[in-house]
Amino acid sequence: MNTLLNINDQEILLNRFPKSNDKNLQAWDSSDEYVLNHLHSLNLSNAKIMIVNDSFGTLACALKDHQLFWQSDSYIAKCAVEQNIEDNQLSPTIEYLDSLTAPKITPDVVLIKLPKSNALLAQQLQLIGEIISHDTIVIGFAKAKDVHNSGLKLFQKYIGDTTTSLAKKKSRLIFATKNNAIKNNDNDHLTSWPLPDTELTIFNHAGVFANNQLDIGAQLMLENIPKDLKDGYVIDLGCGNGVLGLGVALANPEATVRFTDESYMSVASARLNCEKGFESQDRFEFDWHDCLSGYDYDQADLIISNPPFHQGKTVTDHIAWQMFHDAYRTLKHGGTLRIVGNRHLAYHIKLQRIFDNCTTVASNSKFVILDAIKY
Ligand SMILES: C[S@@+](CC[C@H](N)C(=O)[O-])C[C@H]1O[C@@H](n2cnc3c(N)ncnc32)[C@H](O)[C@@H]1O
Incomplete structure (x- = not known):
């Protein structure tokens, strides 16, 4: 090269x-x-x-x-x-x-x-x-x-x-060339859509993933959100507008949720959605970051993700690999990485290799939800 x-x-x-x-x-x-x-x-x-x-x-x-x-x-x-x-x-x-x-x-x-x-x-x-x-x-x-x-x-x-x-x-x-006569008042580049079966509206800054409707992979994940996390520590990895972490927060009112993404607009959208959807912000954290690089070992009870399979315009699986390795490091012993992915991406092979276990939680004709536990 x-x-x-x-x-x-x-x-x-x-x-x-x-x-x-x-x-x-x-x-x-x-x-x-x-x-x-x-x-x-x-x-x-x-x-x-x-x-x-x-x-x-x-x-x-x-x-x-x-x-x-x-x-x-x-x-x-x-x-x-x-x-x-x-x-x-x-x-x-x-x-x-x-x-x-x-x-x-x-x-x-x-x-x-x-x-x-x-x-x-x-x-x-x-x-x-x-x-x-x-x-x-x-x-x-x-x-x-x-x-x-x-x-x-x-x-x-x-x-x-x-x-x-x-x-x-x-x-x-x-x-x-700037035309000084142009005055654009459409300052609002946000899009929004209602999150089905909840009272939440999901707001999206420009360019954020799934900014016009719920992604169908995310929808399957929302149907399979763990509800027994008590005051656990959860990370929404590659959070986009934060829809998965918001689902966790709704189902687990005591859990702390950290939203991370490498896109600034995504993290800003997740923050906005927490502010609009929940009265108290005490249990929410936000981080503009590359996967979980530099995160402490053994801290999360659950990491939830709908991993990307391209960087810019290049199709690649290196981000999924990095996310899974980082998740393994950051999870507590006994903690779970739960991911949703297109069937054809065959994430179970990667998870099996890193975690030495992988179970299918749910699936439909296009997507699969997989759990891997850090023992
Ligand atoms: C498929 S989208 C999922 C978004 C959201 N979780 C959902 O389900 O609608 C993948 C997200 O991963 C983010 N991403 C890509 N590379 C990343 C990286 N290296 N670190 C963190 N997030 C990344 C993208 O910006 C995007 O928001």
Whole structure:
């Protein structure tokens, strides 16, 4: 796998996070190169640059001589940029921002890689539109196959006049200029839906998993929530909007529930749902984190999860592996990992290997609920 990016007279060592030898998992793509080359041709020095959705820190490393405001929804992306900055022994001036926080200055340049979801793009462009001036250079970038009219319309709606470049190496740039007449009042990018058989409404920040309806795997899990946890300690691992942990909290009024996810919008949604659904917040905890890395051994009675099987656009089982290993470490002896997964993912093989046991709790034609106990 190529880990050395040669760009604009710099050689940068770049890895994904976690590091991988898989040749399909390169840390940058041709759209990163296209936007960096374009920016280089503009000959800017000492610019204040806002970078949005830099998957593994390529832009942050390459633009190290500027003042950087680096915004991402992904905790993994933040780990990657920190790792790559360290590996290249760089010391950029960089402020890290979560996806609901804007820089306190007006950037000279905004570089935004198109995210997977148009809902997240709309929320990010609205936030950008509120802090830029007519002189700010706004450039979107992505693989050409990911640049659709629907996305371009969002640049038009939230920023102003929008044009696109020619495609180069199957990538495309989007140029937008702030139109000061645009005033968007649709500040509310939340979606919501009622949680069946409860009085709860599930709210979702932009781009969160299952933001329009209950996931069918999660539904099967909610039909199989343990009810005997008393004052146990439960972790909802990869919580999304928190629907599984909320199910645990409803069925076990004394249990403490910790919601963790690598997506900031997810953790923010889970927090909002606890605030809206429960009077007391004392038994809820929230953590923007990569799986359970660094968690203490032997602390949880139950870990509940609907694991992801892709990272960004790449299908992978490494996150499930990491979640299961981390869960084994973090569970108390006698504690249970309960997961829901698509049958074809065959999670029972992984669980059997790590826990040396695995039982099927429930199943339907598509999904299976599995328990593994740490003895
Ligand atoms: C299939 S969704 C499940 C969401 C929610 N539990 C549900 O059932 O609707 C998987 C979740 O795992 C999160 N995730 C992905 N990689 C992660 C990681 N390394 N650490 C923690 N969470 C992660 C995703 O952001 C996503 O919210």
